[in-house]
Amino acid sequence: xxxxxxxxxxxxxxxxxxxxxxxxxxxxxxxxxxxxxxxxxxxxxxxxxxxxxxxxxxxxxxxxxxxxxxxxxxxxxxxxxxxxxxxxxxxxxxxxxxxxxxxxxxxxxxxxxxxxxxxxxxxxxxxxxxxxxxxxxxxxxxxxxxxxxxxxxxxxxxxxxxxxxxxxxxxxxxxxxxxxxxxxxxxxxxxxxxxxxxxxxxxxxxxxxxxxxxxxxxxxxxxxxxxxxxxxxxxxxxxxxxxxxxxxxxxxxxxxxxxxxxxxxxxxxxxxxxxxxxxxxxxxxxxxxxxxxxxxxxxxxxxxxxxxxxxxxxxxxxxxxxxxxxxxxxxxxxxxxxxxxxxxxxxxxxxxxxxxxxxxxxxxxxxxxxxxxxxxxxxxxxxxxxxxxxxxxxxxxxxxxxxxxxxxxxxxxxxxxxxxxxxxxxxxxxxxxxxxxxxxxxxx
Amino acid sequence: xxxxxxxxxxxxxxxxxxxxxxxxxxxxxxxxxxxxxxxxxxxxxxxxxxxxxxxxxxxxxxxxxxxxxxxxxxxxxxxxxxxxxxxxxxxxxxxxxxxxxxxxxxxxxxxxxxxxxxxxxxxxxxxxxxxxxxxxxxxxxxxxxxxxxxxxxxxxxxxxxxxxxxxxxxxxxxxxxxxxxxxxxxxxxxxxxxxxxxxxxxxxxxxxxxxxxxxxxxxxxxxxxxxxxxxxxxxxxxxxxxxxxxxxxxxxxxxxxxxxxxxxxxxxxxxxxxxxxxxxxxxxxx
Numbered sequence: 001x002x003x004x005x006x007x008x009x010x011x012x013x014x015x016x017x018x019x020x021x022x023x024x025x026x027x028x029x030x031x032x033x034x035x036x037x038x039x040x041x042x043x044x045x046x047x048x049x050x051x052x053x054x055x056x057x058x059x060x061x062x063x064x065x066x067x068x069x070x071x072x073x074x075x076x077x078x079x080x081x082x083x084x085x086x087x088x089x090x091x092x093x094x095x096x097x098x099x100x101x102x103x104x105x106x107x108x109x110x111x112x113x114x115x116x117x118x119x120x121x122x123x124x125x126x127x128x129x130x131x132x133x134x135x136x137x138x139x140x141x142x143x144x145x146x147x148x149x150x151x152x153x154x155x156x157x158x159x160x161x162x163x164x165x166x167x168x169x170x171x172x173x174x175x176x177x178x179x180x181x182x183x184x185x186x187x188x189x190x191x192x193x194x195x196x197x198x199x200x201x202x203x204x205x206x207x208x209x210x211x212x213x214x215x216x217x218x219x220x221x222x223x224x225x226x227x228x229x230x231x232x233x234x235x236x237x238x239x240x241x242x243x244x245x246x247x248x249x250x251x252x253x254x255x256x257x258x259x260x261x262x263x264x265x266x267x268x269x270x271x272x273x274x275x276x277x278x279x280x281x282x283x284x285x286x287x288x289x290x291x292x293x294x295x296x297x298x299x300x301x302x303x304x305x306x307x308x309x310x311x312x313x314x315x316x317x318x319x320x321x322x323x324x325x326x327x328x329x330x331x332x333x334x335x336x337x338x339x340x341x342x343x344x345x346x347x348x349x350x351x352x353x354x355x356x357x358x359x360x361x362x363x364x365x366x367x368x369x370x371x372x373x374x375x376x377x378x379x380x381x382x383x384x385x386x387x388x389x390x391x392x393x394x395x396x397x398x399x400x401x402x403x404x405x406x407x408x409x410x411x412x413x414x415x416x417x418x419x420x421x422x423x424x425x426x427x428x429x430x431x432x433x434x435x436x437x438x439x440x441x442x443x444x
Numbered sequence: 445x446x447x448x449x450x451x452x453x454x455x456x457x458x459x460x461x462x463x464x465x466x467x468x469x470x471x472x473x474x475x476x477x478x479x480x481x482x483x484x485x486x487x488x489x490x491x492x493x494x495x496x497x498x499x500x501x502x503x504x505x506x507x508x509x510x511x512x513x514x515x516x517x518x519x520x521x522x523x524x525x526x527x528x529x530x531x532x533x534x535x536x537x538x539x540x541x542x543x544x545x546x547x548x549x550x551x552x553x554x555x556x557x558x559x560x561x562x563x564x565x566x567x568x569x570x571x572x573x574x575x576x577x578x579x580x581x582x583x584x585x586x587x588x589x590x591x592x593x594x595x596x597x598x599x600x601x602x603x604x605x606x607x608x609x610x611x612x613x614x615x616x617x618x619x620x621x622x623x624x625x626x627x628x629x630x631x632x633x634x635x636x637x638x639x640x641x642x643x644x645x646x647x648x649x650x651x652x653x654x655x656x657x658x659x660x661x662x663x664x665x666x667x668x669x670x671x672x673x674x675x676x677x678x679x680x681x682x683x684x685x686x687x688x689x690x691x692x693x694x695x696x697x698x699x700x701x702x703x704x705x706x707x708x709x710x711x712x713x714x715x716x717x718x719x720x721x722x723x724x725x726x727x728x729x730x
Contacts, residue, residue, distance in 0.1 A: 072692045079491040097695045100494045197586070198673040259586030259675060260575045331493070407693035414677040421587055423676065443694050 029059060030339045035074060035084035036064040037324060040286060044360045051352055052343060060343055068199050071406075074098075078329070085332045085340040089129050090323040091401025092225075095121050096444055102128040103330040103337060109345050110326075113367040121325050129325030132348070133363035136303070136320040136384035136395070137207055137281030143300040145276040148185055149178050156180075162302065168239075168309035172246055178276065179250040185276070189252035192266035192278035194244075196258040196420060201413030203263065203279055204244065208306065209412065209433075210319055210400040212236030215310055217399060229402050230441035237430045239308035247279070248420055255420040271296055279306065282380035286362070289378075303383045305393070318387045321398025322366070404440035411436045485702040502703035506690075511678055512704055515686035516711075522593065522682065523661040526600040530657045531650070534605045538612030539642075552613065556606035563603070567670020570599045574671075585672060592672040592680035599667050604660065608653045615649030616642060651723040658719060662712055683708050 036045050042064040049060040063084065065073035074087055078101060089095050095102060105111050105120075106127045114120060114130060121129030143162065150160050156177045165171050178190045195201065216235045222228045234240075248255045252275050263280075264287070270278040271291040278284075288296055305316050328340050347353040349369045357363050362376040364385060375385055388395055403409060415432040418424035480492065485502055489495035506512055537555060541548045558566065574595045575584045585591045619642065627637045643650075665684035668674075674681035674689070681689065687708060691701030 075491055075692070075698070079493055093695060097490055100490060198675050254582065256583050256587065257579065260571070260584045405694040407689065410689075410693065411677070414675060417586060418676055421583070421676075423587070440694055443696055 030333075030335045032058060032060045032086065032336070032339050032343045033082060033084045034060060034062045034086040034340075034343075035070075035077060035088070036062050037070050037088050038283075039064050039067055040283075041361055044356065047360065048347065048353075048356050051356070052346060055352065056342075056346070058339055058343065071097075078331075083329060083332065085329050085336045086344065087327055087329065088132075089121065089325050089327055091129075091325065091398075092121055093401065093404065093444070094325070095123065095128055098327065099123070099128070101327070101329050101331055103328040104128065105130055105328065108341060110341070110348060110367070113349065113369050115366050115368050119322065119366060129327050131322040131324060131366050132326045132344075133324055133361075134320060134322050134366050134384075134388075135281050135283060135324075135364070136318045136387065137279070138306055138318040138387075139277050139279050139304040140270065140284065140380065141277045141302055141304055142270065142273065142296050143302050144297060145185055145187060145273065146178075149174075149181070149276075152181060152184060154181075162304065165304060166307075166314045168242055168307040168313065171304075171307050172242075175246055175250045175277075186273070187252075187276055188269070188274045190250040190276050191247045192251070192269040192275045193253040193261040194247045194251060194255075194258050194420065195261040195263050195266050196413065196417040197260055197262050198410065198413065198417075200262040201416065202409070204416055205409045205413035206400045206403065207281070207319065208243065208279065209240065209403075210398060211306055211308055211310075211396060212240045213403075214396050214399045215239075217402075224399070224402060230404075230438070230444070232434055232437040234430050234433050234437075236308070236310060237426075237433070239310050241426055243306060243308045244416070251275075256422070258420050259417050267291070277304075282364075282378070282384045285378040285380040298379050301379050301383075303380065303387060305387075305396075315393050317390065317393035317395040318384060319398060320384060320388050320395040321401075323398060323401050404437060404444060408436045408440040481702065482706055485699065485706040487702075488696065488699045489702075490696075490698060498699065502699040503707070505700045506703040506707060509690075509700070509704075511681070512683075512686055512690075514678070515681050515683045518593075518680065519662060519664075519682045522596060522600075522664070523658060526597050526604075526661045527654060527657045529597065530601050530604045530608055531653055533601060534608035534653065535612050537605065537609045538616055539638075541609070542613055542616045552610065555609055558603050558605075559607045561603075563664075563666030564670045566599060566603055567667045570595060570602070571671050574598075586675035589676060589679035592675065595671055596664070596668065596680065596682075599671060600661060600664065603667070604657055608657065611649050611653050611656075612646065615646035619645045647723070647726060651720070654723065655716060655719060659712060659716055662715065 034045070036042055042062070045062040045064070049062050052058060052060050063073075063077070070088075074084070077084055078087075087098075087101075089098050089102070104126050106125075108127075108130070110130050111117075111120065111127050119131045120127045141162065146162050149155060157173050159165065159170070159174055165174055175190045178185065182189060195203065212234065213232065213236075216222075216233065217224060217229065219235075248258075252269055253261060266278055267280065267284055267287045268291050269275045271288040271294040273295040285301075288294060288301070303318055305313075305318055307313050307316070310316075326344065328337055328344075330337075332340070348357060348365065348367050354365075354370060354374060357365055358370070358374045358376055362378055362381060364376060364381055365374070375381065387393070412429075412433055415424060415429045419426060419429050484492065484495055486497055486499060487495035487502075488498045541552055541555075561569075571585065574591070578584050578587070578591060583591075585595055623641055623645070624637060627641050632640070663684055664682055665688070668680070668682045668685045669688075672680040674685060678686075678689075683704075687701050687704045690697050690704055
């Protein structure tokens with residue numbers, strides 16, 4: 001009796017240790033595994049999966065990578081038997097890393113529906129990543145506070161509306177004078193804290209850096225799909241400095257304390273009306289809206305392009321693009337790949353799926369299956385669409401998908417922090433940028 | 445004798461039952477990954493499935509990376525300081541709390557408690573505390589690598605002292621009371637008792653404590669990530685963090701990260717081995 005018990009016990013232990021999945025896991029049903037990039041909408045994806053299961057009977061398992069850990073989570077998961085069938089890459093550089101796992105999507109249904117075919121990630125004429133949402137960023141401002149400023153009797157500028165602000169020189173004059181009368185406006189500073197804690201500095205080392213680098217590539221006629229992008233002179237460094245200094249000097253926070261500031265804090269300052277402007281994108285709406293005590297009115301939240309003092313910037317619009325490209329795991333079984341494609345088609349073409357995309361996930365969709373009315377209702381997304389439709393301005397594409405690596409961005413961010421603290425000169429920052437760009441590009 | 449033989453036979457018969465699970469677990473979760481890891485350090489790869497052999501290239505890249513060498517130096521400095529401070533403070537606390545004083549059990553529990561909190565949480569808590577203090581001077585922990593260094597030392601002490609203290613207490617309590625009493629009768633001063641009786645008698649505890657602090661300080665990761673994450677400009681990145689950043693920060697550098705990890709493992713094993721040999725030798729002399 002004892003012997004049998006012992007044997008049974010040890011057998012159970014063996015199974016637990018050996019991993020029960022291989023023994024008991026069922027392979028009967030095809031499952032779609034989706035590794036989600038955006039933690040803030042993880043719960044919506046659970047509902048999407050449930051709806052899909054109800055309609056088709058196919059199980060979709062959505063895993064979400066925590067903030068800043070997408071690449072590591074993906075690397076860990078792709079090596080397991082529960083590898084994601086659908087994952088995403090952040091552009092051409094991401095493709096270089098994951099090319100072994102990206103299925104050729106040239107003939108896929110989804111690609112046929114893509115409005116702007118040039119947005120897809122391609123290699124030698126074949127499509128490997130399809131953008132599934134469009135985002136835009138710029139300087140978000142609270143119109144209530146700017147209007148309050150325009151109504152001041154003793155202001156030192158003659159601006160009467162934000163529509164007049166169409167270049168850096170004007171923005172700079174406006175901001176400096178607003179900062180001078182911050183008490184009257186009831187704010188702590190014009191700009192929210194320039195969050196520079198490591199991991200929280202992407203608004204500067206990625207998004208803001210996009211602008212000077214876009215102009216450098218554009219004005220030198222660089223072929224973006226070639227190796228020419230491996231060299232950067234940071235010609236427009238001064239323009240970056242212009243706006244960055246404006247952020248630092250007219251802020252709610254002393255520049256020496258920025259090393260511990262996180263994006264959430266900046267957004268909270270904006271939501272609570274402690275500042276008038278913050279640089280961020282349309283995804284920030286849920287964040288602003290979700291803060292208790294939020295004083296920003298839905299119809300008073302607006303976008304302004306990021307002006308840096310570049311010639312002709314009066315015609316510059318918001319930065320509109322994407323770094324979310326969907327891929328299908330080429331190493332998954334045929335059935336799984338098929339199931340993954342079916343799921344994506346359902347999400348972006350069926351009525352139920354589209355309803356989720358526009359109203360719950362709040363995506364501005366790049367597919368022609370969406371009509372002009374099927375757009376998100378949040379104010380910032382609406383603003384992005386409005387700006388993208390304006391014919392008098394040109395949007396700035398997201399060229400930061402060409403930045404060589406996360407290490408480059410992190411080192412750039414660290415240098416910006418040291419500059420803000422006064423421990424590094426601007427020349428040092430420029431050197432860091434050009435040298436790290438070269439060093440990290442050499443690894444590609 | 446007969447009984448013993450029977451027992452032995454039975455033991456032999458059942459040994460796979462008792463040893464088997466452990467052996468399988470050890471092989472699957474330690475030996476196999478370790479060998480795979482060493483193999484991967486000679487490969488270019490993104491995940492374990494698509495590795496391509498590329499010889500010593502990763503090791504050459506790893507050793508020519510100045511960030512890695514800086515991280516090594518920073519780690520050595522940190523380890524040296526924290527091994528000394530943790531052990532000295534823990535030993536004196538143990539000495540204090542083995543005296544017959546009121547509430548010594550309560551104090552032991554309190555000192556031990558930080559050890560139960562995870563490294564990431566402690567890192568964030570201390571980040572807030574240190575930034576709060578430095579905030580009075582108008583700066584924060586990212587301002588200078590010196591702040592980061594001492595922040596890490598304080599954090600490490602906070603976390604490890606309680607644990608080491610418990611080991612020292614056990615060591616001190618196992619000293620026969622008669623020995624101490626005899627030394628008192630012989631007229632030894634408190635310092636002489638400490639130097640000639642207590643310290644020699646607790647050498648096994650010293651061995652285990654230095655070993656634990658040494659290897660824990662060397663391998664520190666969570667606390668480093670949560671407290672400074674290398675700021676300013678990677679200057680406070682320790683080896684584990686540097687390996688992590690290499691692995692995930694640049695495209696196609698996973699092999700180099702893996703090579704760094706192998707070098708790291710060799711260094712840790714080597715130090716631990718030397719340290720064990722030295723203290724063992726001293727234990728045996730007694």
